[in-house]
Amino acid sequence: MPYVAPVKDMLFVMNELAGLSEVVTYPQYVEAGADLDLAPAILEEAAKFTQDVVAPLNWPGDQHPSVLRDGQVYTSPGFKEAFSQFASAGWQGVVHPSKFGGQGLPKLISTACFEMVNSANMSFALCPMLTDGAIEALLTAASPDIQERYVPKMISGEWTGTMNLTEPQAGSDLSMVRTRAAPQDDGTYKILGTKIYITYGDHDMAKNIVHLVLARLPDAPEGIKGISLFVAPKFMVSADGSLGKKNDIECVSLEHKLGIKASPTAVLQFGDHGGAVAYLVGEENRGLEYMFVMMNAARFSVGMQGVAVAERAYQKAVQYAKDRVQSRDLSGSPAPVAIIHQPDVKRMLMTMRGYTESARALAYYAAAAFDAQHAAPDEVVRKQNQAIYEFLVPIVKGYSTEMSIDVASLGIQVHGGMGFIEETGAAQHYRDARILTIYEGTTAIQANDLVGRKTVRDGGATAKIFCDKIMQTEKALAESDSADALAVLKQLTMARHAFEDSVTYIVSHAKTEIKEVYAGSFAYLRLCGLLFGAWQMARALLSAQALRAGDPPFFDAKIATARFFAENLLPQTQALAISILEGGQSTNALAPEQF
Amino acid sequence: MPYVAPVKDMLFVMNELAGLSEVVTYPQYVEAGADLDLAPAILEEAAKFTQDVVAPLNWPGDQHPSVLRDGQVYTSPGFKEAFSQFASAGWQGVVHPSKFGGQGLPKLISTACFEMVNSANMSFALCPMLTDGAIEALLTAASPDIQERYVPKMISGEWTGTMNLTEPQAGSDLSMVRTRAAPQDDGTYKILGTKIYITYGDHDMAKNIVHLVLARLPDAPEGIKGISLFVAPKFMVSADGSLGKKNDIECVSLEHKLGIKASPTAVLQFGDHGGAVAYLVGEENRGLEYMFVMMNAARFSVGMQGVAVAERAYQKAVQYAKDRVQSRDLSGSPAPVAIIHQPDVKRMLMTMRGYTESARALAYYAAAAFDAQHAAPDEVVRKQNQAIYEFLVPIVKGYSTEMSIDVASLGIQVHGGMGFIEETGAAQHYRDARILTIYEGTTAIQANDLVGRKTVRDGGATAKIFCDKIMQTEKALAESDSADALAVLKQLTMARHAFEDSVTYIVSHAKTEIKEVYAGSFAYLRLCGLLFGAWQMARALLSAQALRAGDPPFFDAKIATARFFAENLLPQTQALAISILEGGQSTNALAPEQF
Numbered sequence A, B: 001m002p003y004v005a006p007v008k009d010m011l012f013v014m015n016e017l018a019g020l021s022e023v024v025t026y027p028q029y030v031e032a033g034a035d036l037d038l039a040p041a042i043l044e045e046a047a048k049f050t051q052d053v054v055a056p057l058n059w060p061g062d063q064h065p066s067v068l069r070d071g072q073v074y075t076s077p078g079f080k081e082a083f084s085q086f087a088s089a090g091w092q093g094v095v096h097p098s099k100f101g102g103q104g105l106p107k108l109i110s111t112a113c114f115e116m117v118n119s120a121n122m123s124f125a126l127c128p129m130l131t132d133g134a135i136e137a138l139l140t141a142a143s144p145d146i147q148e149r150y151v152p153k154m155i156s157g158e159w160t161g162t163m164n165l166t167e168p169q170a171g172s173d174l175s176m177v178r179t180r181a182a183p184q185d186d187g188t189y190k191i192l193g194t195k196i197y198i199t200y201g202d203h204d205m206a207k208n209i210v211h212l213v214l215a216r217l218p219d220a221p222e223g224i225k226g227i228s229l230f231v232a233p234k235f236m237v238s239a240d241g242s243l244g245k246k247n248d249i250e251c252v253s254l255e256h257k258l259g260i261k262a263s264p265t266a267v268l269q270f271g272d273h274g275g276a277v278a279y280l281v282g283e284e285n286r287g288l289e290y291m292f293v294m295m296n297a298a299r300f301s302v303g304m305q306g307v308a309v310a311e312r313a314y315q316k317a318v319q320y321a322k323d324r325v326q327s328r329d330l331s332g333s334p335a336p337v338a339i340i341h342q343p344d345v346k347r348m349l350m351t352m353r354g355y356t357e358s359a360r361a362l363a364y365y366a367a368a369a370f371d372a373q374h375a376a377p378d379e380v381v382r383k384q385n386q387a388i389y390e391f392l393v394p395i396v397k398g399y400s401t402e403m404s405i406d407v408a409s410l411g412i413q414v415h416g417g418m419g420f421i422e423e424t425g426a427a428q429h430y431r432d433a434r435i436l437t438i439y440e441g442t443t444a445i446q447a448n449d450l451v452g453r454k455t456v457r458d459g460g461a462t463a464k465i466f467c468d469k470i471m472q473t474e475k476a477l478a479e480s481d482s483a484d485a486l487a488v489l490k491q492l493t494m495a496r497h498a499f500e501d502s503v504t505y506i507v508s509h510a511k512t513e514i515k516e517v518y519a520g521s522f523a524y525l526r527l528c529g530l531l532f533g534a535w536q537m538a539r540a541l542l543s544a545q546a547l548r549a550g551d552p553p554f555f556d557a558k559i560a561t562a563r564f565f566a567e568n569l570l571p572q573t574q575a576l577a578i579s580i581l582e583g584g585q586s587t588n589a590l591a592p593e594q595f
Helices: A007-017 A027-031 A038-063 A079-088 A107-120 A122-141 A144-155 A287-323 A343-375 A379-414 A416-420 A426-433 A443-456 A461-480 A483-509 A514-519 A521-550 A552-569 A572-582 B007-017 B027-031 B038-063 B079-088 B107-120 B122-141 B144-155 B287-323 B343-375 B379-414 B416-420 B426-433 B443-456 B461-480 B483-509 B514-519 B521-550 B552-569 B572-582
Strands: A067-069 A072-074 A159-164 A180-183 A189-199 A208-215 A228-233 A235-237 A243-246 A249-254 A265-270 A276-281 B067-069 B072-074 B159-164 B180-183 B189-199 B208-215 B228-233 B235-237 B243-246 B249-254 B265-270 B276-281
Touching (some): A007 A038, A007 A107, A007 A552, A027 A343, A038 A426, A067 A249, A072 A249, A107 A122, A107 A287, A107 A343, A122 A276, A144 A228, A159 A287, A189 A208, A208 A276, A208 A287, A228 A235, A228 A287, A287 A343, A287 A379, A379 A416, A379 A461, A379 A521, A461 A483, A461 A521, A483 A514, A514 B343, A521 B343, A552 B572, A572 B552, B007 B552, B038 B122, B072 B249, B122 B144, B122 B208, B122 B228, B122 B287, B287 B379, B343 B379, B379 B521, B443 B461, B443 B483, B443 B514, B443 B521, B514 B521, B521 B552, B521 B572
Parallel strands (some): A159 A208
Antiparallel strands (some): A180 A189, A189 A276, A249 A265, B067 B072
């Protein structure tokens, strides 16, 4: 089924909820040529490219995954050509600095483009996503020499990047990394070790691959404080930028995965023939810190992948529900009607829609906070937005990805028996989405981060900022005084109370009842996602009421979706708060041997 | 990973919650030799067979699905031999009448056996499950001649059965069935039409296949009142029971499915060469009624498949969580510990366990009601249990299958990145489980049945019976006065109130606001599943408190699981009630063209 980029909703969110008009006034974006007209122009271009070129490769890619032959990975049909178009159109460089060939535009704009390419084809989109992360890490920590050698070719899409973190014994816990880096007399290092789950660890879509690798120097401290970051290219790069011989990095196998089958997930062997030549990025033993820069960007991106796959699954389900004629209308009809008239089908479609729109709104809001953090002229604004963005990253990652699995599953359900047949395509989204709560930090990792670093560390101060903002929206809802606004207000207020109670409990018990508190971390993350999503939908309702005359069908749908979300999804927060406040003890009650 | 049948929990549920001691006193079961010692003996046998013979074929079957070659389906490696053992050990006949060679035992006992074979291998278990349904339908409606010709061979497992309902244009809505049956002069019929999604529609595990087929006679009324039921064998059966020539039934293709890949899902073409010879079952135009007998049995069975796949996914996740050593204990540990010590991993495992145990308890309770309905000497008891069983069928089907998808998904999550790799095996459960909410009536069909036929039709009278029973349990919890019992009591009472409010709303608005009421049907089904599951867990807690001294680790775990369920899963009922009472209007607000 074709993909149609939801440009109208994206622009509505950017303009009305995320504050694009403010973002484009920040000096560095003005300099880059950003203005209010640029966003629609770029989004239309991105829509065209992703709809026409990238989306048609999604299902064939699932059926013809990447393959490894004689040490070289060959990607799915059409991927190489599509990536070459992606690169030459400049899509890899949208947010990156113009000094290295990028466009230097706001994350808010690039986020919409990123959503589209992921809706079109998640497997394809993973390659530029990993490259983005590698560019970030090099820009953060690498020497000017390394930056100049690698970054421009990555931004141009001639080369791509990877992140090499995981090892068989070191998944979520990177303190257990064992890969070694041996210093050489010429200032380079030789890397020896095995890395697993390396997305696009090898492929044929670019001339070179820039591997960022976590490894330990000799005599490095134990644990996470002894990990350094290195860059190791697939092909050696001479001073003039030309490519030399192949480095000692071997793709020894590809994983046989549940989903995202077109994207090669490699096991990479570093140094089977003496050691892979690598260069230290930044300072010794600070690798994890640099990697976190990359990982934080990647976490936000994975959250957006959740929105993207949910959007695609939703579009497909809507189309089927409109086309499939079966059973009479509940209130009576002379003949069978399209199933979209059935209340339970509407319930499923509204649930998919509500989750997707709320998660998009929240993520774009976060992207604007990122832009403000980095580009707002006022330092106070920058600081406050940093706190906001950092609080939101685990929520965008955790909430959007968890809901994407539910949405993709509902997508199958709407199709009935057809949904279970692979050729229908709904099942691919269900399989693809399933990785999102795992990679770049599982939901548990996000939830722990949200509880520990984001809520407890500042004693709930940032959480309080969100409460204040939500209360402002409640005030506006009360003043607007429409039946829809008041219905949303009722549920939003209850949910905000649930959040306040949870924050109070967490902050006051985190030291004394650590296991009980962390047993509720998932529930807390989900509560935050629902509340903040509903808050954005409430803001959307207020804007839609004001703008309604300009496009009644669109704005009425937005209002109805906001109310649906408040009445049918947001109330989960009541249950989650009970679980957070009362459920920790029973969660931890069983000893391992009792399971 | 090996499967270990949870015989201890099964027997606990049968004895303490489902009333096995009562069931085995019913005359027909006494006659069949049932007593309290029989259940453990049969369960141990079933455990041995399913663990050793059936379970090892599960993953290979997924990797080597059934194939169609030259019009004949060949099943996955080992299936044929395993089914032959299944048949010769008499497993097909556990509940069926002894007069046709069965054992005539209670459904309560056969349900446990059925769970095991499904945990071991859902694809394999589908074949006997469909045969069970076909036997039921023949016993309900077929002439003695047809019964004698087909049923004994089906009970012995020499032949198997199928259900031919769905057609490309007729899925959930069987009124649209178009397959025709042309009467012949000799009293037989010729069937012409295409049936899809026919589970084990062809295979090589038995000598013959007995197809039950819905079709229309000439001049039959439109819609569901014009559908008749026929039996059409793969190979013609002579009067002496010997097999003759092949009938005009062709397997023209097998579906390429997301899961249960080893089970062949056939497209059957009836009558490409003049018509498939068939015999009318029962009276003309009453086919759907007979099929419902079969379908009701099958709905309960599919609910049990949900319990079964959840149990298997749970066992696998527990094993991984015990084996995988990574990260330190939250409260401090000198070295990394097994991840089962992490609160969020416990949260996932307890959720899986809580859903599985509650759904098992509720289903076994329903099975005992079925036995009472059919075999209790007192007619009042039979009547009341019929109402109870019929109320519970859509809940067992809907709740157990919906939760099984969540449980299988959590099973992947516990495995982290490994869960996404097919060879790990966790992904198979996620794929297999996904059919369960679709076949034998989607969750929406179950939810509509629960609202319309089961709740509104008697004005909430049966729902009230459950309230009274739950209140009795609440009383016992209050009297027991342990901290665990009181914690469960608090949540159970709140949830029962949510149920009462929902029933009141549904019964009083079903006529006037039909679309609003049915928009909440899914939420109502889920609310019932959670409440009734929690009620069974509360009863389990009370038994466990009384029996504790006999096996403290087991009973303490039961108590803790009951409390976990009440505090962490049951509170969802609060959110569901809001959705039922307030969310119907916004669910229906969008017109089709606004999606």
